[in-house]
Amino acid sequence: MVKPGARVPTSLDVARRAGVSRALVSGVLNDTMSTMRVSPATRQRVLDAAAELGYTPNPVARALRRQRSNVIGFLPRTSRQTPYEHPVPFLLGIHIAREAMKRGYHILEASAAPPSERQSGDVARFLRERRVDGVILDSPQTAIEVAQLVESGFPVIQLIRPQPGPPTTTIVVDPAPGTDAAIAQLVARGHERIAFIGAGGDHPVDRDRLACFHAALARHDIAPDDRLVCLTPDYDIERGRAQTGALLALAQRPTAIFAAGDNLALGVLQALYEAGIRVPDAMSVVSYDDIFAGQLIPPLSSVSQPLEAVASRAIEALITQVEQPDGQFTPRHIALPTGFTARGSVRQVPAERRPT
Amino acid sequence: MVKPGARVPTSLDVARRAGVSRALVSGVLNDTMSTMRVSPATRQRVLDAAAELGYTPNPVARALRRQRSNVIGFLPRTSRQTPYEHPVPFLLGIHIAREAMKRGYHILEASAAPPSERQSGDVARFLRERRVDGVILDSPQTAIEVAQLVESGFPVIQLIRPQPGPPTTTIVVDPAPGTDAAIAQLVARGHERIAFIGAGGDHPVDRDRLACFHAALARHDIAPDDRLVCLTPDYDIERGRAQTGALLALAQRPTAIFAAGDNLALGVLQALYEAGIRVPDAMSVVSYDDIFAGQLIPPLSSVSQPLEAVASRAIEALITQVEQPDGQFTPRHIALPTGFTARGSVRQVPAERRPT
DNA sequence: TTGTAAGCGTTATCAG
DNA sequence: CTGATAACGCTTACAA
Numbered sequence: 001m002v003k004p005g006a007r008v009p010t011s012l013d014v015a016r017r018a019g020v021s022r023a024l025v026s027g028v029l030n031d032t033m034s035t036m037r038v039s040p041a042t043r044q045r046v047l048d049a050a051a052e053l054g055y056t057p058n059p060v061a062r063a064l065r066r067q068r069s070n071v072i073g074f075l076p077r078t079s080r081q082t083p084y085e086h087p088v089p090f091l092l093g094i095h096i097a098r099e100a101m102k103r104g105y106h107i108l109e110a111s112a113a114p115p116s117e118r119q120s121g122d123v124a125r126f127l128r129e130r131r132v133d134g135v136i137l138d139s140p141q142t143a144i145e146v147a148q149l150v151e152s153g154f155p156v157i158q159l160i161r162p163q164p165g166p167p168t169t170t171i172v173v174d175p176a177p178g179t180d181a182a183i184a185q186l187v188a189r190g191h192e193r194i195a196f197i198g199a200g201g202d203h204p205v206d207r208d209r210l211a212c213f214h215a216a217l218a219r220h221d222i223a224p225d226d227r228l229v230c231l232t233p234d235y236d237i238e239r240g241r242a243q244t245g246a247l248l249a250l251a252q253r254p255t256a257i258f259a260a261g262d263n264l265a266l267g268v269l270q271a272l273y274e275a276g277i278r279v280p281d282a283m284s285v286v287s288y289d290d291i292f293a294g295q296l297i298p299p300l301s302s303v304s305q306p307l308e309a310v311a312s313r314a315i316e317a318l319i320t321q322v323e324q325p326d327g328q329f330t331p332r333h334i335a336l337p338t339g340f341t342a343r344g345s346v347r348q349v350p351a352e353r354r355p356t
Numbered sequence: 357m358v359k360p361g362a363r364v365p366t367s368l369d370v371a372r373r374a375g376v377s378r379a380l381v382s383g384v385l386n387d388t389m390s391t392m393r394v395s396p397a398t399r400q401r402v403l404d405a406a407a408e409l410g411y412t413p414n415p416v417a418r419a420l421r422r423q424r425s426n427v428i429g430f431l432p433r434t435s436r437q438t439p440y441e442h443p444v445p446f447l448l449g450i451h452i453a454r455e456a457m458k459r460g461y462h463i464l465e466a467s468a469a470p471p472s473e474r475q476s477g478d479v480a481r482f483l484r485e486r487r488v489d490g491v492i493l494d495s496p497q498t499a500i501e502v503a504q505l506v507e508s509g510f511p512v513i514q515l516i517r518p519q520p521g522p523p524t525t526t527i528v529v530d531p532a533p534g535t536d537a538a539i540a541q542l543v544a545r546g547h548e549r550i551a552f553i554g555a556g557g558d559h560p561v562d563r564d565r566l567a568c569f570h571a572a573l574a575r576h577d578i579a580p581d582d583r584l585v586c587l588t589p590d591y592d593i594e595r596g597r598a599q600t601g602a603l604l605a606l607a608q609r610p611t612a613i614f615a616a617g618d619n620l621a622l623g624v625l626q627a628l629y630e631a632g633i634r635v636p637d638a639m640s641v642v643s644y645d646d647i648f649a650g651q652l653i654p655p656l657s658s659v660s661q662p663l664e665a666v667a668s669r670a671i672e673a674l675i676t677q678v679e680q681p682d683g684q685f686t687p688r689h690i691a692l693p694t695g696f697t698a699r700g701s702v703r704q705v706p707a708e709r710r711p712t
Numbered sequence: 713t714t715g716t717a718a719g720c721g722t723t724a725t726c727a728g
Numbered sequence: 729c730t731g732a733t734a735a736c737g738c739t740t741a742c743a744a
Contacts, residue, residue: 008484010737021715026739039713056485060419061737064720069416083439083446084648090439097465108462109453128364129412237651270653273629292440295593297626366721377731382723395729417721420736716743721736728731 009053018042018049025050029057063131072100072318073132075110075123077139077160085236087262087291088305089138092159095311096136103319108132124148134318139203155321155329157314161205169317171310171334172205175212175288178303178338182258182286183216185301185342190349191256191284192222197243197268198260198288200231209260209288228254235260240267248275255349256284262291265300280347290341299343306336365409374398374405381406385413419487428456428674429488431466431479433495433516441592443618443647444661445494448515451667452492459675464488480504490674495559511677511685513670517561525673527666527690528561531568531644534659534694538614538642539572541657541698546705547612547640548578553599553624554616554644556587565616565644584610591616596623604631611705612640618647621656636703646697655699662692 011025018025020042028038028046038046049055063069074096077089097107108130110123123145127135135154139161140146146166149156162170186194196213199206210231214224227250232239240259244267247254259265265287269279277283279298287293290304313334321329367381374381376398384394384402394402405411419425430452433445453463464486466479479501483491491510495517496502502522505512518526542550552569555562566587570580583606588595596615600623603610615621621643625635633639635654643649646660669690677685 008487011739012737022737023715023717023739024713030739032739042713058420058487058737059485060416060425060487061720062739063416064414064420064722064736065738065740067720084651106464129415131364131414131416295440367723368721378721379723379725379731379733386723398730413723414721417736418723420720420738421722421724423736714744716741718739718741720738723735725734726732728729 008058009055011055011057013053014046014049014055017053018045020046026057068133068322069131070105071108071130071132072105072315073110073127073130073135073154074107075135075137075140078111085263088289088307091291092138092307092311095308096314099308099311099315103315105133105315105319121145121148124152124154127154128152133322136314136318139205155318157318157321159310159314161203167331169321169329169332169334171313171317171336173305173310174335174337175209175303176215176338178288178305178340179209179212180216180219181340182301182303183213183220185340185346186256186258186284186286187220187222189284189346191346193225193228193252193254193256194222195228195230195247195254195257196260197230197232197240197247197257197264199233199235201233213258213260232264235263237263237267237270240264241271242267244268244271245275248277254283256286256346258286258288260288262287262289262293262302265293265302266296269296269300280345284346284349286346294341294343298345300345301343302341304339304341306339309336364414365411367411367413369409370402370405370411373409374401376402382413424489424678425487426461427464427486427488428461428671429466429483429486429491429510430463431491431493431496434467441619444645444663447647448494448663448667451664452670455664455667455671459671461489461671461675477501477504480508480510483510484508489678492670492674495561511674513674513677515666515670517559523687525677525685525688525690527669527673527692529661529666530691530693531565531659532571532694534644534661534696535565535568536572536575537696538657538659539569539576541696541702542612542614542640542642543576543578545640545702547702549581549584549608549610550578550612550614551584551586551603551610552614552616553586553588553596553603553620555589555591557589569614569616588620591619593619593623593626596620597627598623600624600627601631604633610639612642612702614642614644616644618643618645618649618658621649621658622652625652625656636701640702640705642702646695650697650699654701656701657699658697660695660697662695665692 011022014025015022025046028043029050074093076093078086083090100107110126135149136157136159137146138159140158140163143163143165146156146158146163150166150168156168158168158170160172196210198209217224230243230246232243240263257268259268265285268285272279272283279285285300287300287302290302293300293302317332367378370381371378381402384399385406430449432449434442439446456463466482491505492513492515493502494515496514496519499519499521502512502514502519506522506524512524514524514526516528552566554565573580586599586602588599596619613624615624621641624641628635628639635641641656642658643656644659646658649656649658673688
């Protein structure tokens with residue numbers, strides 16, 4: 001407990017109290033005296049003095065001396081203003097902050113920059129001005145912005161939807177395992193007419209979800225049916241509603257809907273509600289993301305993305321690169337598997353509705 | 357654009373290029389030369405040199421010299437892990453970060469600390485170790501934690517649900533204006549049996565919402581009816597559902613429900629859906645918070661809290677206090693008014709259902 | 713095994 | 729009006 005107005009102790013205070021020099025204090029506390037070893041007695045005296053004074057090294061002075069701020073820039077996929085529209089990047093940001101903290105780093109979100117500063121190239125300037133040690137990019141929009149950061153000398157990690165050009169470490173999620181499990185459960189319960197609602201963006205990640213869906217179906221000898229595939233421009237609630245409406249208008253309705261995002265799934269549920277179609281009795285639903293799928297009514301079976309693992313690998317990779325003495329590093333490309341959590345939103349297809 | 361490996365320019369580089377001393381550079385760039393004025397020509401030369409080199413002062417060195425980190429600690433009401441359960445504190449956090457950034461400060465969220473560090477008193481240590489300049493507390497749980505921070509010498513601001521003891525500036529929201537407007541609209545459309553679902557916590561803020569509700573009714577000569585008042589332990593979806601069930605079981609149902617939080621209102625909507633009661637045709641609903649009320653189906657009329665204003669006043673007050681040369685300051689107590697946004701969730705009471 | 717000294721980049725003070 | 733100088737607190741090479 002520090003008294004009001006009490007000066008916070010410095011390494012000099014500790015040194016004096018322990019009867020040693022400041023250098024010793026630094027060496028003991030960082031446990032990194034390469035060329036010199038300290039006698040156990042002295043060592044203990046320093047430790048005690050530091051504890052008694054409640055000394056902690058001033059991170060600002062340390063940063064200045066080490067030429068490392070211990071701050072990591074993070075550029076989210078979308079502004080933090082829209083947590084409800086884009087829950088995945090939002091949650092990813094939370095995990096990144098936690099993982100960084102665990103390792104003694106802090107996160108500076110570049111999206112917190114005032115809009116006036118958000119033009120292309122300004123992000124690099126913003127981060128350079130603040131002397132961040134490295135940058136994590138979630139699904140950068142263009143290769144140019146990535147290249148700008150790399151050329152500025154920052155260690156850079158790309159997540160989820162990397163740009164292929166710039167030579168950076170990338171961490172992505174493999175949709176296959178979770179999707180396979182989801183389809184396996186659906187098929188095991190008699191579903192064959194399974195609709196897909198997903199985003200049709202040009203990025204491989206979006207196409208991949210559909211490709212995995214088709215691959216999983218193929219594994220069970222189910223032929224793809226284009227009428228059951230709905231591609232939307234984005235993963236939002238409204239698109240989920242609209243596409244579900246289209247599916248319900250079909251002559252032969254699906255018995256299950258696979259929504260490639262929790263928000264889409266929420267829209268699906270709303271549309272089904274309004275049409276008086278009960279879930280899972282009259283329609284099974286599976287979502288992708290598993291952010292709030294478990295809190296919906298009914299709780300949805302969902303393909304889960306390993307966001308925490310993505311965050312932890314990202315931080316780990318970046319710190320390794322930052323703390324590399326020379327600029328040495330080789331880009332790594334890591335893919336982490338999805339999982340699947342079964343809940344109550346998939347039911348056996350009633351016999352009379354099974355296709356002949 | 358900085359070349360890879362290029363050293364980032366320092367004030368010495370600028371000084372050399374402009375043919376002046378480092379002190380001049382500092383003085384010109386900070387535009388704060390009290391005792392000395394600079395000739396326009398020299399001034400311009402410095403500015404030009406800085407611009408040409410792309411010089412920006414190193415914030416780390418500046419922080420060390422000024423003994424001010426330009427980092428503000430923020431202790432949210434709830435962990436950022438739960439944006440969906442507690443949207444208000446979450447959004448408040450976003451606004452705080454933006455407002456801080458506008459003024460050249462950064463936010464360090466103490467909740468990002470690993471759980472191992474979250475015991476009482478550890479928050480103060482956490483913030484002291486990082487040398488934050490001041491602390492903003494959203495609805496602190498106990499007076500003790502506030503006192504600990506104040507006694508540690510931090511400038512402290514309390515938001516929303518301040519603890520009355522410690523002498524800090526506080527910023528709260530006055531529920532009256534928005535609640536009055538909401539009730540006025542309900543009454544104008546013929547509602548008299550208006551139910552209230554809210555939290556019954558011991559904090560004045562929670563009691564205040566109910567008090568304002570009753571005061572607003574009284575203004576229209578409507579007597580309070582205890583059977584229509586539901587107090588729950590927390591503002592969550594499930595409570596909203598449950599309480600609505602209880603209201604629907606009443607012999608004489610209300611014609612409108614005032615839910616003292618968006619999450620409660622969401623639960624109300626779910627319960628009404630399941631009971632087959634259409635909104636607004638058979639039941640009017642008004643929420644409090646207006647975070648996602650406008651995105652629900654149907655969009656709800658809602659009492660809005662001025663979160664952005666709270667954030668901006670908080671940052672302003674804190675920075676004023678931080679930048680005060682001597683420890684001088686007088687605690688201020690600011691109350692900001694709620695507003696009301698009318699949407700389509702309130703309808704005229706059908707004649708046959710009006711009480712006689 | 714320990715102490716000394718230099719320097720990280722900035723800014724404030726104080727002579728010139 | 730301008731320029732040298734010291735100090736912020738820490739770390740690290742090097743000397744003792």
